Amino acid sequence: MRPVYVLSGGVSKFAKARPDKTFPAIVKEAYDYAIGDLGLEHRQFIELVDGSVASYFSDHFARQLMAGIMVQDYLGLCPKPGHRVEGGGATGGICFQEAWKSVASGDMDVCLAYGFETMSHVNTWKGNEFIALASDVSFDYPVGGFYSGYYAMMVTRHMKEFGTTVEQLAHVSVKNHRNALYNPYSQKHERLTIADVRAAPMVAWPLTRLDICVMSDGAAAVVLASEEGLTKLERAAGRTLPRVKVAGIGRGTDAMRMADRPHQSYDEFIAKNLLPHEDTAETRTYYRELWEHGFRYPGVHSFRAGRMASKAAYARAGITDPLREISFVELHDAYTSSEIQTYEDMGLCRYGEGGPFAASGAAFLPNVDYGLEFGNSQWPVGVCPVNPSGGLIACGHPVGATGLMQAVFALWQLQGAIGEHFGDDTLQIKDARRGAIHSHAGTGTYVTVSIMEKEA
């Protein structure tokens, strides 16, 4: 595999509904921004791009089969190669990784990854039904198919198992909404308190409406290139482009039905799922005690797919202490609870510590006032900001675009260009060197983790 660079990106503003444009025209907005950011005209780029990967989740929402080729066509990319990928909520993350593979393998020098979803074509409750069809239609969906319900069951188990509290969950909502105040691309701009989150209408106990992301229309696009592709683009643009490379990718999977998740033994967990930095006598003892109290892995409270994706990506990127070696994480916070679960999967803290970690301030931006007090904890405030963009909870979640949106925001962080693109540099992480993006599907069925790194 050869080095792959992430060179530019664009995001349409995510909105509850974009009836003003069809989905190809919304993708065109993101594409035009990405090309413009390279300093190129469409005619120049089209001469250099070798092909594309298209990302959208649901044929039900689109009510248009082969929607990918309609975008390819609209963007003027025909007759270049392209294909569509689909993997639920992780579709965007998978798209990014497939584009990476196209370049890393030598098949392409310049590859465009684009994604979209137009969820406003049906009402919210029909939309929830469409999404719930991404659960086993023989055994899960007919019982009361509702993703917020599935995640709420994970929450009750997490609370019972580890003592996680609803206030700890609410910290995530306050953080991500507050971050989004400075992100003009985000769908929601709300200044919330813990009390606001808990007082919002209860959707699936204990998750309130402010613990849950919203449905959106939107698109995102990312340009990836090899060293050769980078040289060609630089020559066409007449300038040097910032070097941000993909340092490693990882992907994991798990059972479609949450009920089927294994309940592994301690020994199996240690052998297969322990992250290298957790391999200390103290942490082994910590986990041993969890098992003695009935903990089983992954159970319904943890995402083995997220752990395996992280493990592979970290190994490839040479990361041995994720909390301190990753400058920020953009992760798939479809629910406040899934952000907390993902802290654990990604090894920012140990399994069971996600709640206290959320409330510690470790994942908050040190320069933003959240109206919260952070007590002394083992994790320094702001050590690894998570979802500085506002995440899915505040930015929105047009499924096929979401994983690519994360790549765009991560790229701008690593380029030090947040101020340029957001018109405000509050969310710019000082000296951001390495970022992780995490995309997640179903009840934890497909998870991707990709590490992006600024070249020294």
Place this chain on the structure above:
Amino acid sequence: MTEPTRPTRIPETDDGAILFSVPFPTVLDAEALAALREMAPIIVKQPYAIDYLHSYGQDSPFFAGLANGRLLGRMDPATGYTYATPRGHDMATGAETDWVDLTRRAARVHAFTVCYFGSEEFLPECPFVLALIEFDGADTLFLGRLLGLDPNAPTLDWIGLRVGLRFRRNSKFKPTDVYFYPFGEKDV
């Protein structure tokens, strides 16, 4: 000033008038053509309905079991690993699993939620309790509806609750043909 005590917004619905025409420039000169860029989008309702002929395939005996008052799981013949939700082949051995009767096994709530909202199909049933049920001797769980508890007073104490199972007399051939209820002390 009196604060409103009831909703101040009429809920949106998807019905409305049938429209056969919209305003459009009577003269399409250059100015009018250019102004079309600013035209508001036309949104039309397109109904979509279909009946699927869904086969339960190798899982069919499970649904036949429910119709006859039996809850069936499956078990790997070599390792004894038991799936409370049927699965035709074992994850670890790859072998075809055997049917096993779970009807009389002790069962408990492993995790649960109360859905106050839901997918369109289930909205009329809200609030309802979803629960993942664990069975003695089974290695995986089963998703079902839990009845008999106050949906407006959920508590983590529901986790671990012993539950019994009941079957619909008139089977719908859906997994909800079996459902669960909390055992009282006397049941245990």
